[in-house]
Amino acid sequence: MKINKTITMMAALTLMAGSLAACGSNNNGNNTSSPEASSAAPSSSETSSAPASEEAAEDELAPEAGATLVVWETKEMIPRMEAIGKEFTDKFGIPVKVEEVGEADQINKLINDGPAGIGPDIVIYPHDNLGKAVAAGLILPNDYFEEETKADNSDAAITAFTFDGVLYGYPRSVETYAMFYNKDLVSTPAKSFDEIFEFAKTFNDTKNNKYTFLFEQNFYYQYSFLATPGGYVYGNGGVDKNDIGLNNDAAIKGAETYQKLKEIIPMKTADATFDIKKGLFTSGNLAYDVNGPWAIADYKKSGVNFGIAPLPSIDGKANVSFSGVKGFSVSAFSQYPNAAKQFVHFATSKEQQLKDFEELGTLPSNKEAAADPAVTADPLLVGILEQFSNSTPMPAIPEMGNVWTPAQSAMADIWDNNKDPKEALDNAVKQIQDANAATS
Incomplete structure (x- = not known):
């Protein structure tokens, strides 16, 4: 649009x-x-x-x-x-x-x-x-x-x-963050992850550092995979610390989509950094970069020909970002x-x-x-x-501080170690509940 x-x-x-x-x-x-x-x-x-x-x-x-x-x-x-x-x-x-x-x-x-x-x-x-x-x-x-x-x-x-x-x-x-795309590589930005996977079949060449899609591997960005199908951090609009929705059925399904992306991004979570993405995107070796308005000025200065579109949908649902x-x-x-x-x-x-x-x-x-x-x-x-x-x-209650580390560790386990999404997310929620109880 x-x-x-x-x-x-x-x-x-x-x-x-x-x-x-x-x-x-x-x-x-x-x-x-x-x-x-x-x-x-x-x-x-x-x-x-x-x-x-x-x-x-x-x-x-x-x-x-x-x-x-x-x-x-x-x-x-x-x-x-x-x-x-x-x-x-x-x-x-x-x-x-x-x-x-x-x-x-x-x-x-x-x-x-x-x-x-x-x-x-x-x-x-x-x-x-x-x-x-x-x-x-x-x-x-x-x-x-x-x-x-x-x-x-x-x-x-x-x-x-x-x-x-x-x-x-x-x-x-x-x-919030959205999908930056290189106009010299992509004529029309993908609207779904299905399109991302299809484009990767002809574009990806990871041995030569050429990637279709990258995002920074921290929970601020990872959250969208859990939230889009129906997961959430805290219930009642983010204020009910006793209602954690990071391991409900919808969130687990979203984590499976997240895990599947490793097929086209064979990179450890620790290596998917802001600077790595920036270098690949500005050099023409990355078609899609998940980023925010804070990156616009640098990308303009770099001379890369880019546009910005909403994040790809997941199973037909509009992507929900933080x-x-x-x-x-x-x-x-x-x-x-x-x-x-x-x-x-x-x-x-x-x-x-x-x-x-x-x-x-x-x-x-x-x-x-x-x-x-x-x-x-x-x-x-x-x-x-x-x-x-x-x-x-993002929820702003004090207990939000107990979410970031366990949630990001769970997502890293799912990605880096191919851990079962339900097991990883159940473990994260247990850690969050324990931390919340300790500070009550």
Whole structure:
């Protein structure tokens, strides 16, 4: 499907917000950070004689004297974050240092580094980590800019970063993954995995590093194989930790489809990495790459002629991917919480989200940015938006943290060791249940 008219793309973006709105009350269920957490050990930021900004003072949120900030950022986003930091420093006179920590690892790392006084002032993470962060008292509520943040961003994004009725985050982007395809190798993208297997008969040449279809082997992507037939993580929209659907009959059937793919991808799960896929795709040795909007900018720079389509259907059913919201939070251990709040407000503005989109391909959570012609007229977004309409948001309850390792290990066992899908998934669910019980 090709959609070029702005009004149609606007409708698709609205649909995206509606899909994520299913988070609803799913993200609620724990207490806010304690006052004591706010005065805990300071960050490792070095002191500075930077003056407080007159603009911030007029806004009644004057940054602390001598404030400097440390932001944790994932590797591929660091150049962009450093540019935001420079703009912020030029405007407010507050130095910003960016340190590399993967988004998925930040909350776990903050659990130890925050109390030790070596953590950051600001973290950036996917919303499924919110429950764990709140339960551990790691982050501060978005209080000063709460109303403005709610007014500026989609309901879905606000819901995703709200826990127990309290807004903790400053949304940055919304996302899911879809199927990137090399237009020089594929004239019409496959609509089903049956078509993928058929195309592989003539295209695959794995001895010479030539592959039809690749995806990163972690549970964020593997989940689609279990969810499409009818599996799920937690029941009742992602909030019932006692109802785990990763080993129901539908999920087991999906795992069998996943296992069959090894016929055309004879590669260990540990070898199916982002960098491997990127190299194969940009060199013309990979026809289909499962990826997200974060890869668009690099692929454009590489010169590869590519398009984006929804994921292939499984047994006639539209493929169900994970979707999520990424955003900022201020660490409860920051020595400079006012300056940190000022920074995240600046970094998530309409202007900065549009720059994120232009340079990185991320989809804005800011409503005005999402409706900007620069976003709505981009044909590459069509496939992402179509896939988003079939996605399900990652659960954000604290128990989601108990899912990733057992589930990914089970899928690796199914793939690498040809383990019976039911046995592997039953084992994963048992591990998740035990972990949930231990933390109740």
